[in-house]
Amino acid sequence: MEHANWAIRFLIFLLCASILIRIWQARKGKKLFIRRLPGLDAIDEAIGRATELGKPILFSLGLGGLNPTTFASMSVLRYVTTTAAKYGLRVIVPIFRPEVYPVVEDLMREAYTVAGRPDLFSPDDIRFFSDQQSTWASAVAGTMERERPAANFFFGEYGFESLIIAETGRHIGAIQIAATVSYYQIPFFILACDYTLMGEELYAASAYLSDNPVLRGSLVGQDLGKILITLLIVLGSIGATFATLKGIPNWILELLKY
Amino acid sequence: MNLELFIWVEAICTLAIFSFLFRENPVYRLFEHIFLGLTIGFVLMKTWLEVLKPKWWDRLIYCIEVGDPHFWIWIIAFILGMMWYFQLSRRWYWISRIAIGISLGVGAGMEFKNQFMLIMPQITASFKPILVRNTQGMLQFSFNNFFMVFTIVAVLSYFFFSFEFKYKGMQLLPRAGRLLLMISFGAFFGNTVMTRFAVFIDRIQFLIQQWLHIGGG
Amino acid sequence: MRLLAKLQEIPYRVVYLLVLTVIILPFVIELKLPVFVSNETLMAYNTIEQLPDTQIVIFVSSWDAGIKGELWPQTEALMRHLMQRGIKFAIMSQIAQGASFAEEIAERVAKLYNKKYGVDWCNWGFLTGDAAMIQALAKNIPKTVQKDFRGTPLTDIPMMQGIEDISDVSLIIDIDYGPRPEWISFVHGPYGTPIIFGCASIVSSTLFPYIDSGQLAGLLVGVRGATEYESLLGYRGMGHKLIIPQSLAHLLIVILVLLGNIGYLAARKLQ
Numbered sequence: 001m002e003h004a005n006w007a008i009r010f011l012i013f014l015l016c017a018s019i020l021i022r023i024w025q026a027r028k029g030k031k032l033f034i035r036r037l038p039g040l041d042a043i044d045e046a047i048g049r050a051t052e053l054g055k056p057i058l059f060s061l062g063l064g065g066l067n068p069t070t071f072a073s074m075s076v077l078r079y080v081t082t083t084a085a086k087y088g089l090r091v092i093v094p095i096f097r098p099e100v101y102p103v104v105e106d107l108m109r110e111a112y113t114v115a116g117r118p119d120l121f122s123p124d125d126i127r128f129f130s131d132q133q134s135t136w137a138s139a140v141a142g143t144m145e146r147e148r149p150a151a152n153f154f155f156g157e158y159g160f161e162s163l164i165i166a167e168t169g170r171h172i173g174a175i176q177i178a179a180t181v182s183y184y185q186i187p188f189f190i191l192a193c194d195y196t197l198m199g200e201e202l203y204a205a206s207a208y209l210s211d212n213p214v215l216r217g218s219l220v221g222q223d224l225g226k227i228l229i230t231l232l233i234v235l236g237s238i239g240a241t242f243a244t245l246k247g248i249p250n251w252i253l254e255l256l257k258y
Numbered sequence: 259m260n261l262e263l264f265i266w267v268e269a270i271c272t273l274a275i276f277s278f279l280f281r282e283n284p285v286y287r288l289f290e291h292i293f294l295g296l297t298i299g300f301v302l303m304k305t306w307l308e309v310l311k312p313k314w315w316d317r318l319i320y321c322i323e324v325g326d327p328h329f330w331i332w333i334i335a336f337i338l339g340m341m342w343y344f345q346l347s348r349r350w351y352w353i354s355r356i357a358i359g360i361s362l363g364v365g366a367g368m369e370f371k372n373q374f375m376l377i378m379p380q381i382t383a384s385f386k387p388i389l390v391r392n393t394q395g396m397l398q399f400s401f402n403n404f405f406m407v408f409t410i411v412a413v414l415s416y417f418f419f420s421f422e423f424k425y426k427g428m429q430l431l432p433r434a435g436r437l438l439l440m441i442s443f444g445a446f447f448g449n450t451v452m453t454r455f456a457v458f459i460d461r462i463q464f465l466i467q468q469w470l471h472i473g474g475g
Numbered sequence: 476m477r478l479l480a481k482l483q484e485i486p487y488r489v490v491y492l493l494v495l496t497v498i499i500l501p502f503v504i505e506l507k508l509p510v511f512v513s514n515e516t517l518m519a520y521n522t523i524e525q526l527p528d529t530q531i532v533i534f535v536s537s538w539d540a541g542i543k544g545e546l547w548p549q550t551e552a553l554m555r556h557l558m559q560r561g562i563k564f565a566i567m568s569q570i571a572q573g574a575s576f577a578e579e580i581a582e583r584v585a586k587l588y589n590k591k592y593g594v595d596w597c598n599w600g601f602l603t604g605d606a607a608m609i610q611a612l613a614k615n616i617p618k619t620v621q622k623d624f625r626g627t628p629l630t631d632i633p634m635m636q637g638i639e640d641i642s643d644v645s646l647i648i649d650i651d652y653g654p655r656p657e658w659i660s661f662v663h664g665p666y667g668t669p670i671i672f673g674c675a676s677i678v679s680s681t682l683f684p685y686i687d688s689g690q691l692a693g694l695l696v697g698v699r700g701a702t703e704y705e706s707l708l709g710y711r712g713m714g715h716k717l718i719i720p721q722s723l724a725h726l727l728i729v730i731l732v733l734l735g736n737i738g739y740l741a742a743r744k745l746q
Contacts, residue, residue, distance in 0.1 A: 008374060035422045066358060067365075102345035102354075132297040134541045138275070138290040145282040159652070160453065160541070160677065184677045187447035198439065204419045223420040229381065230414045236385030237407045244387035256382050279491065304571035308601040312622050368606045375660035376690075383688035445680050449697075452676035453545060455724045456698045459498055459717050460544025466502045473502040 007255045011228075018224040023217030032220045034208050039177065042195035043076070043209075046151035046175045047083050055150035056090040056125075060140065060165065061104070062156025062180065063133065065097040069181050072206035072215070073155035074104065076179070078111050079209040080153060085115030092147060094140045095128040137161030141168040154178040154193070155202060158185045166192035179205060232256075269469040272461050384410055409438050480745055482738030490731065497723040506719050515686050516703040519671045519693020522646065523556050530645035531638055532557060532564040533612075535658070536577035537651040539570060542675055548701030548714035549673040550650050551580050556708055558588040558595065562645075563634045567599040567620075569608075569655065574600045574624055593632045600624035606657045613641040613662050641666045646692070653678040659690050673700065 004012065026032050050057050059077050064070040081091045091108065095101050105126055112121040129139035141164055144152070152169040154162070154176065162178075162185035169176050170192045178189035179197035189196045197205055207215035232252065239250040274289040314332060321329035341357035344350045386403035390396045415423075416435030423429045466472050500506075526532070534554070538546040557564050566581060568574040578598050590596060599620045602608055611619045616638055617629050629635045637643065641662060649658055650673035663670050669692035672682055676697030685691040695704060698721055701714035 004374065008378060012370070012374065033421065034419050066362065099342065099345065099358075102351065106351075130294050130297055131301070132293075132539075132541075135290070135293045135297050138278075138286075139294060141278070142282060142287060142290055160450075160457075163450075163454070183443075183681060184446045184450060187443040187450065190443065191447075200417045200419075220420040223418055226414050226418065230411055232381060233384050233407060233410055236382070237388055237403075240385040240387040241389050244390060250385060253382055253385050256378065301571045304601055305603075308571075308574075308624075309603050312626075364607070368610075372606060372657060372660040375664035376656050379664075379688045379690055380684050383684075442680065446677070449676040449679055451725070451728060452697055452699070452721065453542075455498075455721050456544040456676070456717060457542060458544075459720045459724070460547075462495075462498050462720070463502060463717065466499060 011256075014228065015225045019218050019221030022221035022224075023214055026213035026217035026220075032216045034204060034216060034219060036208065037197065037201055037205055039179070039195045039197045039201065040205060040208060042177050043080065043153075043205075044083070046153070046177055046194075047080065047087070047089070049175050050084070050089055050150035051087040053150040056092055056147055057084055057151045057153065058092045058094070058140075058144060058147070058149040058169075058174070059153040060094050060156070061096070061100060062154065062158050062182075063096045063136075064100075064157040066099055066103065069157050069202070070100060072203045073179070074107055075206040075210035075212065075215065076153070076155050076202075077104070078107055081108050081111035082115045085112045085117040085120055088117065088120065090120065090122070090125055092125045092127070092143065092149065094136070094143060095126060096131055096136050098128055098131065101126065101128050133159050133161050137164045140165045144168045144172055144174070148172055149174050152176040152193075154180065154189065156180065158182045160185075163188040163192065169193075265469055269465060272465060276461075408434075412438055476741050476745055479741035480738055482734045483736075483742060484738070485731070485734070493727060493731075494724060497727050498720040501719040501723065508719055508722055510702055510706040510715075510718075512703045512707060513696070513700075515683075515691075515694040515696065516700050516707070517693075518686070519553075519695055520556070520704060520707045522669055522671060522692040523553070523560065523562070526560065526562055526645045528560065528562050530643050531634065532562055532646045532648060533644050534564045534566045534577065535569065535647065535649040535651070535654075536566055537569040537573045537649070537655075538576065539572040540576075542652045543576070544717065545675050545697045545701075546650050546652070546673060547576070547580065548698060548712060548717065549695045549704070550577060551584060551712060552701050552704040552708060552714065553648055553650070553671075553673065553695075554581055554584045554596075555587070555710070556704070558584055558590050559708070561595075563595055564648075565597050565599050565635070566624075567602050569602060569605070569651075571601055574598055578624065593627075594634055597632050597634060598624035605655065606661060609655075609657050609661045613666060615640055616643070641668055644668055646671065648673065650674075650695075654682070656685075659685060663690055671695070 022032060047057065057080065059080055061070055061073045061077065064073075077091075077093070084091050093104055093108070095104060105123060108126065109118070109121050112118050127139075127143070130136045137160075140161070144165070145168065149169075149172075152166075152174045154166065155178070158180050159182065162180070162182070166176060166178065166189055176189075176193035177195045177197075178186075178193040179202040180186060180189060181199055181202060183199065186196060186198050203215070203219055207219045236250065236252045236256075239252045242248060243250040243253075271289055271292075274285050277283055278286045314335060318329060318332035318336075320326075321332060338357055338360065341353050344353040384407065386406055388400065388404045388407065390399040390403065412431050412435035414435070416432040416439065418432070423432055534557075536546075536550055538550075554564070566574060566577045568577065581596055581598070582592075584590075585592070585596065592598075600623060602612070602620065604611070608619065617635070620629055622628050623632060646669050647658055647662060648671045649655060652675045654672040654674050658670050662668050670690070671693040672685075672691055673695040674682055674697070676699070679694070679696040682691070682694055686694055695701060698714055698717045701712075702718040703714075705712045705714045
């Protein structure tokens, strides 16, 4: 099947419309409710701990390029950098994809300036190591051992290096908060980190902390999409049950099949 | 003889990185930097030899040589590619935004088709009959199907962010979702242990059998 | 009880030593374990068994040295099966290192089955572009690939004569740490070409839904999948060599997890 059928086109339209309407409402100034996640308190706690110890913070954006996950992580990075700058802390950012480097550099320069501490910004704290996972992981682990950050943030997409860097961070005694959409790395972050945000909670955290209308609107709009899909699955299962028991066709399945 | 030398080099590199298990040390750091340089150089070389040269440079030169008027397509491709490098300039950074915008736009457009082609068959495959009759093992199938649909609904409810489940009864569903997520993370953990061990065992197999020549193989 | 509580404080170096011992042991003392073939591996095997030899297979090998332990045995087992059945295949990779590893394995396996480069298999090399490349490949293979790994134009490679687009491809195999779902979206979805994935165990849980929905024709999961495939083909290769220390290591981990939890519960009771 090269193109969608009418039912799927309608579904795409509904999903897009819900997101666009919520973004429009957020831009108009309507307050869209997002429930506070328990992990957000941990972010402030981690920055507080770093302040007490007078040690830097390490904020890793993971392996992603310039994609929605990395942009969401950058929103949190902006928040962490602005808060850390107020307390005179350095934020070290290891970079995996080279195209992310200049965006992060701009973001951090702006964050330090907004916090009133442009003098604290150092391009040397933004370090591109490699775009090979094993090499990048070795370099981040080495950086942790040398710089001894008091707080580690792992936000973004991760691969097998997640346990290497999280375990190294645990070994040096840093408080660690992770948020990743890479589901297979979540168990390792749960074990090695003090708090872990799972999957879409990363986007929720980013929307909550940044107060950006596009992020907020998208998140709330997507909730409608999730409700829609949940309803579809429930109705589809009921339809499948009747189809099995009574021998009648499952009309929802017929509608969505292509 | 050459093969034996490469085996020794490979063994030394492996042991140097493994030395990190004891503690961070200068040997580990040296090999970490060697790997960094090697991988960047390798990827650079491969990108030119297997991507840029055959797919852009050779085609551009060929078009110019035969007088094909469509050579400008390859010039535009070059310009678009070069736009990315303006990220390094503070003054001309806005030029790179054009290239980033095009990439994001193309990517987002393709993601529509990608996601619907991936997800729709899975949504329709999750229309499972809760009650199955007249088959062998009907209780087992019914329970499996019910459990699968319940898991999907519970986990989806855990990720509702725009409202709170105020009443205690309603909180059961997202809590069940979280519990089921944790069970699945246990499965992920088990699988990950398998991968990590496989990679480690491969290195040990190399050190034991190919380097030290202990055991068969 | 105090002794039990100490179980959660086993020094990590003792754990390393135990792990090393159980891993090294099978290389010194030959051990054999029974192999049970899983449904998804059997599906992959049956798919290749039923392939016509009039079309080619695209063999995507996008793994590097970091995951060699899991994916080398899978690549070798699948290539053996294809060559055994006389099915022509074209290797390609979506990462820089991948094509080189696949080439090395293919050359080794080709010697066993007396297969010739260019006639029975070829190597398209590194093709970048993800979804855009996959869509372009499906519509026009010679235009997208142009030359092979060695710089030979596709028109000069005997097995590529008459291969125009995806309708000339009977199967796509993607061996990758995390195989790309774009093959499913842009090839299986529109054209119905069967896809087999070979993946690292870590990502296998996220790929089982594709088996359930019928989007994948088979799935090889890590070293286990490779071992199962080798047993279906009737030979003991790298997979069998690696699965025994792996099984023992897993058993050790289960024992240590149980001991650790006993220690944790004992420590809680003491408090």
